[in-house]
Amino acid sequence: MRVGATDMEFRVLGPVQIWACGQPVPAGEPRQRAVLAMLLIEAGRTVSMPTLVDRIWDDEPPAQAYRSVQAHVARIRRALERAAGADCGRGGVPPSQPLVRGPGGYVLSVTGEDVDLHRFRALVARSHDAGTTDRDRAALLREALDLWLGEPLTGVAGAWAARTRDVLRQEHADALVAWAHAEVRTGNAAAAVRPLTELLDERPTDESVAAVLMRVLYAVGRPSQALERYDRIRRTLREELGTDPGPELREVHQAVLRHDLDTAAGKSAPARAVPAQLPADVGAFTGRSAELAALDSFVDAEPTTAPVIVGITGTAGVGKTALAVRWAHLVRDRYPDGQLYVNLRGYDPQRPMTPDEVLSIFLAALTPDERHLPADVEARAARYRTETAGRRMLVILDNASTVEQVRLLLPGSPGCTVLITSRSSLAGLVALHDAGRVMLSPLPTPDATSLLRRLVGSAVEDEPEASRALVRHCDGLPLALRITAELALSRPAISLAALAAELAEKQRRLELLSSGGDPRAAVRTVFSWSVQHLAVSSAQTFALLGLHPGSEFDAYAVAALADTDLDDAGRRLDGLARAHLVHRVGNRQFGIHDLLHVYATRLATAPAADPDALEPPVDAPAASRRLVDYYLAASAAAMNVLHPGEAARRPPVPPPATPVPSFPDRAAAQEWLNVELPNLVAVSAYAATVDCLTQAVQLSPVLFRYLDDGHDAAAVSVHQQARDAAHRLGDRTGEAVAMVALGAAHTQAGRYAAAVDELNRAVHAARDGGDRLAEARAVGNLGQLHERFGRYRSSSAHYRRALALYRQVGDRVGLAHALTRLGVVGARLGRHNDAHGHLRHALRLHRQAGHRFGEAWALLGLAELDARTGRPQTAAERSRQAVTQFRELGHRTSEAWALTGLGTAERLLGRYAQARDRHLHALHLFRELGDDDGQASALNGLGEAADVAGQAPTALAYYRSALAIATRTGARDEQARAHAGLARVHQSGREDSADEST
Structure with missing residues (x-):
């Protein structure tokens, strides 16, 4: 306080003190200092007498508590008068007494500039102002941190002081982390090493502190110490909390390992993953020096504002x-x-890749933790252009058929280079996108002969005429030369001349029996000739691969196609790989060149008169059915391990005729589903084309719970195929079940109008089919949509209808689901007794059915009720149990909701730092999953935690972010919650120091 000639200031960030003229003024005994600290922290606002009493004596005040407080206040007034009487040698008029009696309590009328805590908070708020440079931000935060002189409220005892110290320590840690980030960005990372190290020693499980310390250590050239820090906190988290590091810390760790941590920008690659998707380099590559130089020249040309595109x-x-x-x-x-x-598979007669599918793959690689994608293909393309903006990336679009197939896959900014391979001239790409073009001709004879020499060896020198004949018969095409060379190596007793004669004879026969003029005649001839020399089983296996609708396959899929055991399937695949007819793409997966896939399809489906027909022929329809049966059965087996409690709700799947993988645990089942998801989507579409409509219908309910956890695009595809297949079969029940699943997928993706439409259609289809169970699920899901929009009475009516239907059919799991939602809605309507009964009943039913997923949701509902009825400790215990169960089940969406419930309970228990950590963890998960409603809920939780901890600027920022999302999505509960939070902060007057630009 600087009035007249007096300089007075107050400190709580260390010992509680009054200072005048640069000297401390005695502030009295501990309880007197406690009263002074309370008045200083609430400077300018009245602190009521009951509040002072409760905070001093922790709910056990003495009989004369009010009189004791008045005595403490009188002594503080005398200390203030002594301080004010010091004129610091300059003279002047003493200021008026700043500690006065207000309505119902006392108010200390000093400005924020006079109290170190309020100066600290104001400096931190200024550091967040829009337009503040990193250098200025670092200076402001350094000034703020310099105000700390030790443990806050030193010498003040009691529960209130302990809670307040925790809040202040968190503010100090947040400011120190922000300061360290700013110092890293300004190139002064070394200054932050010691303060961060000391802070992490005090807070060994604080991941935000560990993450910035790792950045700092990396920036000063000590990456090994950064990695040691990661190992240390990972062990600590597992031992003390039973958890693993969160996304931010894992991302920094991976960036340090890759040596690409962007210390200049203060962030690493969570949003900037570095995909490395190039196929293996080509062995024995020969020639093409002019073409390689041409590609160099396009990239080395004068820079433009557009990406480099070359066809x-x-x-x-x-x-x-x-x-x-x-x-x-x-x-x-x-x-x-x-x-x-x-590989766009542009010339695959069965299933070329669509731009939508490719964008899903690319976005998954660019944002590996983001499993929710924009629904519209144009929106995905825009997101793709955003993710590639400012990057130096190489994109290879292999085997494109048209310009339209690649138009949406082109980045929009310079720095990227796109190579597009195609049999088409891509004239539109050249005209519209200023693309360069390299036109490949067959290898010249010298280069073709050189390639053959590298593949075959000295035999080329020994038989030059025969070598030239082989080159001529292969038309200088590298693919044909490689297959020919492999055949030569596999038959060392036969001369090159004999092989050339065989090939010439085969070529003449095919030319006589075909219409001619096929630009792939040479390749087709070599394929035919090569397959002719395979064992019958291998030739038939090769042909059967043409029936596989996906781009990759393993020995189980081959066993299904060939109707054989797993060992034999593995041997056949190895033989085809040695003959260069398939190639490995992973530990267990194989792929096939698109031309070979087309040729294999031709072999599998050729009529007996066709020159390519196999003898004996394969039974393509039977093989296709076995393949679809295999994928359905394997999916069911994986889901039975992943979600055994829902097995009775999935359709019974008969065992297939061929082997199915065994899944020893949930992790193995989850991994198989993740790897095979593209094939499962392809098979769901393929099933309808090979008279497997029933299997297409069954795939939807079998995969429902897996697809329900963030795989929105795949879910829509699988459920739509099931709905359409059921319609073709006239199966109204199957149609209704698929519509329910499709409605859920639309809900997850935020397409609420489409969800309502699909679910209403499901109700009608279920009634037409007389399926009360499907009707119950559709009605229940409509109830969840009403609940989402805050229409609790309407949702309650839907849940009661669903409940009656579940009772009629005796579905205990469905009954328990409906009771859970009815209980949650009842709690929100204030019907606490009814809600408790519904939720306890649901919990018993789920446990009886062994349905851990539903059990966890019932626990979470009970936790919410506990929180609403003043039992936060029980709420925390139940929420923690739900988090554990969802995590074990691998259902991250549900885990995130359980974390928000746990965060609320922690806040009610006064554990604000823990509440913040739970909500932050939930927010990370919701962002990764693209769950907007979840993000709004977590942000509101963060706002509430910051609010009660006295961090008004932070609370305002969180509430505003939550309100923006909830307004966009229409989540009325979260809108109301954010509005209420904003009103509380404004009404308390604490927004004066808030950063309005946050």
């Missing part, structure tokens, strides 16, 4: 992919932000 065109089998992959490996260091690759 590599030429006939089938001429080596377009090999050239693109070889060049990509030569220049990959130019693209430190990653390389994307996709």
Whole structure:
């Protein structure tokens, strides 16, 4: 306080003190200092007498408590008068007494500038102002941190002081972390090493402190110490909390391992993953020096404001992919932000890749923790352009058929290079996007002969005429030359001349029996000739691979196609790999070149008169049915391990005729589903084309719970295929079940109008089919939509209808689900007794059914009721149990909701730092999953935790963010919650120091 000639200031960030003229003034005994601290922390606002009494004596005040407080206040007034009487040698008029009696209590009328805590908070708020440079931010935060002189409220005892110290310590930690980030960005990371190390020693489980310390250590050239810090906190989290590091800390760890932590920007790659999707480099690559130089020239040309786009065109089998992959490996260091690759399968007669599918794959690689994608393909394309903006990336779009197939896959900013391979000339790409073009011709004879020499060896020198004949018969096409060379190596007793004669004879026969003019004639001839020399079982296996609708397959899929055991399937695959007819793409997965896939399809479906027909022929329809049966059965087996409590709600799936993987635990089941998801989506569409409509219908309910956890695009595809297949079968029940699942998928993706439409149609379909169970599920899901929009009476009516239907059919799990939601809605309507009865009943039913997923949701409902009725300790215990169960089940959406419940309970228990951590963890999960409603809930939880902890600027920022999301999505509960939070802060007057620009 600076009035007249007096300089007076107050300190609580250390010992509670009054200072005048640069000297401390005695502030009295501990309870007197406690009263002074309360008045200073609430400076300018009245503190009631009951509040002072409760805080001093922790709910056990003496009989004369009010008189004792009055005595303490009188002594504080005398201390203030002594301080005010010091004129610091300059003279002047003493100020008036700042401690006065207000309505119902006392108020200390000093400004924020006079109290170290309020100066600290004001400096921190200023550091967040829009337009503040990192250098100014670091200076403001350093000034704020310098105000701390030790443990806050030193010498003040009691529960209130302990709670307040926890809040203040968290504010100090947050400011120190923010200061460290600013110092890193200004190149002064070394200054932060010691303060952060000391802070992490005090808070060994604080992940935000550990993350910034790792950044600092990396920035000063000590990455090994950064990794040691990660190992230490990981062990501590597991031993003390039973958890693993969260997303932020894991991302920093991965960035340190990759040596690409962006210390200049203060952030690493959570949103900037570095994909490395290039296929393996091409062995024995020969020639093409002019074409490689041409690709270099396009990239080295004068920079523009657009990405570099180059088309590599030429006939089938001429080596377009090999050239693109070889060049990509030569220049990959130019693209430190990653390389994307996709085989568009543009000439696959069954299933070319759509732009929508490719964008899903690319966005998954660019944002690996983000499993929710925009629903509209144009929106996905816009997101893709956003994710590639400002990056130096290489994108290879292999085997494109048209410009339209690649138009949405082009980045929008410079720094990226796109290679597109195609049999088409891509004239539209050149005209509209200023693309360059490299046109590939067959290898010249010298280069083709050189390739053959590298593949076969000295035999080429020993039989030059025969070698030239083989080159001629292969038309200089590298793919044909490689297959021919493998055949030569596999038959060492036969001369090259004999092989050339065989190939010539085969070529003449095919030319006589075909219409001619096929630009792939040479490749087709070599394929035919190569397959002819396979064992019958291997040739048939190769042909059967043409029936597989996905891009990759394993021995189980081959066993299903070939109707054989797993060992034999593995041997057949190994033989085909040695013959270069398939190639490995992982530990267990194989792929096939698109031309070979087309040829395999031809073999599998050729009529007996066709020159390519196999003898004996394969039974394509039977093989297709076995394949679909296998994927359905394997999916059911995985789901029975992952969610055994819902097995009775899934359709019975008969065991297939061929092997199915065993899943020893949930992790193995989850991994199989994650790897096979693209195949499962493809098979759901394929089933309808091969007379497997029933299996297409069954895949939807079998995969429902797995797809329900963030796989929105796949869920929509699988459930739509099931709905359409059921319609073709006239199966109204199957149609209703698929519509219910499709409605849930639309709800998860935020397409609420589509969800309501689908669920209403499901109700009608279920009634038409006489399926009360499907009707109950549809009605219950409609209830959840009403609940989401805060229409609790309407949702309650829907749940009661569903409850009656579940009782009629005797479905205990459905009954328990409906009771859980009815209980939650009852709690929100204030019907606490009814809610408790419903939730306890639901919990018993779920436990009897062994349905741990539903049990966890019932626990979470009870926890919410406990929190509303003043039992926060029980709420915390139940929420913690729900978190554990959802985590074990691998259902991250539900885990995030349980974390928000736990955060609320922690706040009610006064554990504000823990509440903040729970809500932050939930927020990370919701963001990864793209769950907007969840984000709004977690942000409101963070606002409430900051609010009660006295962090008004932080609370305002969280409430505003929650309100913006909830307004956009229409979540009325979260809107109301955010509005209430904002009103509380404003009404308390604490918003004066808030950063309005946050």
